[in-house]
Amino acid sequence: MLNIENVEVIYSDVILVLKGVSLNVPAGKIISLLGANGAGKTTTLKAISGLLHTELGQVTDGSITFDGKPIHKLGPEEIVRKGIVQVLEGRPTFEQLTTEENLLVGASSLKDKSNIKSDLDRIYGYFPRLKELRKRISGYLSGGEKQMQVIGRALMAHPQLMLLDEPSLGLSPLMVDQIFEIIETINVNEKTSMLLVEQNAMVALSISHHGFVMENGRIVMEDTSVSLMQNEDIKEFYLGLSSGGARKNYRDVKHYRRRKRWLA
Amino acid sequence: MVDFMQFAINGILVGGLYALVGVSIVLVFKATQVVSLAHGQLLAFGALFFWIFLDQLNFPVWVALLGTISLAALMGFITERFTIRPLIGESLFTAFLMTFSVFMFLDGFFQLYLSGQSRAYSPFLPEGTFNLSGVIISKGLLSSFTIAMLIFAALFAFFKFTRTGLQMRATSENHILAQSAGIGVKKVFTLIWIISSAVVAIGGIACANVMDIHYPLPYIGIKGLIVAMFGGLESIGGALLAGILLGLIENLSSGYLDGPLGGGVKDAAAYVILLLILIVKPYGLFGLKKIERI
Ligand SMILES: Nc1ncnc2c1ncn2[C@@H]1O[C@H](COP(=O)(O)OP(=O)(O)O)[C@@H](O)[C@H]1O
Numbered sequence A: 001m002l003n004i005e006n007v008e009v010i011y012s013d014v015i016l017v018l019k020g021v022s023l024n025v026p027a028g029k030i031i032s033l034l035g036a037n038g039a040g041k042t043t044t045l046k047a048i049s050g051l052l053h054t055e056l057g058q059v060t061d062g063s064i065t066f067d068g069k070p071i072h073k074l075g076p077e078e079i080v081r082k083g084i085v086q087v088l089e090g091r092p093t094f095e096q097l098t099t100e101e102n103l104l105v106g107a108s109s110l111k112d113k114s115n116i117k118s119d120l121d122r123i124y125g126y127f128p129r130l131k132e133l134r135k136r137i138s139g140y141l142s143g144g145e146k147q148m149q150v151i152g153r154a155l156m157a158h159p160q161l162m163l164l165d166e167p168s169l170g171l172s173p174l175m176v177d178q179i180f181e182i183i184e185t186i187n188v189n190e191k192t193s194m195l196l197v198e199q200n201a202m203v204a205l206s207i208s209h210h211g212f213v214m215e216n217g218r219i220v221m222e223d224t225s226v227s228l229m230q231n232e233d234i235k236e237f238y239l240g241l242s243s244g245g246a247r248k249n250y251r252d253v254k255h256y257r258r259r260k261r262w263l264a
Numbered sequence B: 001m002v003d004f005m006q007f008a009i010n011g012i013l014v015g016g017l018y019a020l021v022g023v024s025i026v027l028v029f030k031a032t033q034v035v036s037l038a039h040g041q042l043l044a045f046g047a048l049f050f051w052i053f054l055d056q057l058n059f060p061v062w063v064a065l066l067g068t069i070s071l072a073a074l075m076g077f078i079t080e081r082f083t084i085r086p087l088i089g090e091s092l093f094t095a096f097l098m099t100f101s102v103f104m105f106l107d108g109f110f111q112l113y114l115s116g117q118s119r120a121y122s123p124f125l126p127e128g129t130f131n132l133s134g135v136i137i138s139k140g141l142l143s144s145f146t147i148a149m150l151i152f153a154a155l156f157a158f159f160k161f162t163r164t165g166l167q168m169r170a171t172s173e174n175h176i177l178a179q180s181a182g183i184g185v186k187k188v189f190t191l192i193w194i195i196s197s198a199v200v201a202i203g204g205i206a207c208a209n210v211m212d213i214h215y216p217l218p219y220i221g222i223k224g225l226i227v228a229m230f231g232g233l234e235s236i237g238g239a240l241l242a243g244i245l246l247g248l249i250e251n252l253s254s255g256y257l258d259g260p261l262g263g264g265v266k267d268a269a270a271y272v273i274l275l276l277i278l279i280v281k282p283y284g285l286f287g288l289k290k291i292e293r294i
């Protein structure tokens, strides 16, 4: 369904970040993309969703195709219309809008507005908590509530493929379990394929069918999730199960100072 | 006391028109983060188009109005498409300078057309005055004010209840997020320029009806900018209040001080306010607070 071949991405014309990444997401599957901070996971997702353009990034080599058609020249909103929605890292919401308005914004790409009411109910079915919050301004929601909201907002667009960027980041273990359970349910119910970027390898592999491991802008390992969970290196680096390996601190996310520009 | 009421009422009525000009600048800023000076000319040309339709071509009022709105919208569209859109990705200051260039460019044409003369509409709003317990109210000014308030009501409803309005609010909050939600942000930019140009053109007609069409008209755009900044640049309600406040302050200060100081207080008052805002409350009275969870 989604095919990435040898993709190279350069920021600001000089910074080479992806050095020939290849991966594929088959229809209906959940695929994990694992890797440490700065490996290039977010860049990969942005290359797919077209958001790279907003950060002076460019796909300079390779191809990204969705259902056989190249998409890397399209703008972000066109890619959403094609059925790919990215759920951004850090779960940004439209803070001045209510939860329901946020969800409605998610339906912006739909031509047909007649099903929006039932779509809202469908989202509230997955996330009953959002229904309680529907009139609440989003800026004050908790991390977990925001994560639910951004996934719900993405679902409103009826995506065939969802790109999820570190949904577990900074959430309590209980909340992480809850979110991942819903991601799995959505995958089953809606037949939505997922490309799941995570540092929390354990929880990602537990719901995904297949996994890729990224290091320094390259894919260094690829296997079924079951075998990856057995892999010694993975255990050591990502599952924190080795003797000396302290568990990763998920709060250590780097924030890049983007050049100040408008829209782009 | 009657003096005070007289100054205050006139101030409020004129302030409603300032608010309309201010809100057009707020609309553009909210959606695109660009502060537009070009709207001063869009205002002046709107007033001029209406005069041409009404008094040169002798069209009925509503045809003249529709014609003016369409032309102004077209002008806004062209301005956005050919001067602002190519700058997407450049710094906001560049975009601001561009709107200044557009202002100066159009200013030449405006002066050329007027060639030092002044034009006045043949009456198209109710004329004369009425007396409200000692306070004399101009029917023309009251009608313009009412129209301005109706436009504000329409804007509020548009942003609150329509899908496009919601998408515009989303866009004004976060361009990248809006794009990732499937909103055509560039389309929103164009649309907001069209809407704001139509709004400011109506404001221009209303202002010209009070002060006639002569050269300083484009500089009402500067008053609009003062209103927009006073109101916090991001808030439609803020622009409304700030416009009325500016009208009040202008009229009260000139009402009481023009005599002793020999006139001209009105415009000075506006610029004093601008300076004070910049110094004391750079985010205006109603600038949006960033939501911070603690
Ligand atoms: N906008 C940008 N401009 C320049 N370099 C960037 C930009 N965004 C990310 N990078 C660099 O690209 C590398 C990969 O970043 P990213 O894709 O965010 O990694 P990950 O999501 O795996 O943590 C990092 O070294 C980072 O410094």
Ligand SMILES: [Mg+2]
Binding pocket: A041, A042, A043, A089, A165
């Ligand atoms: Mg990342």
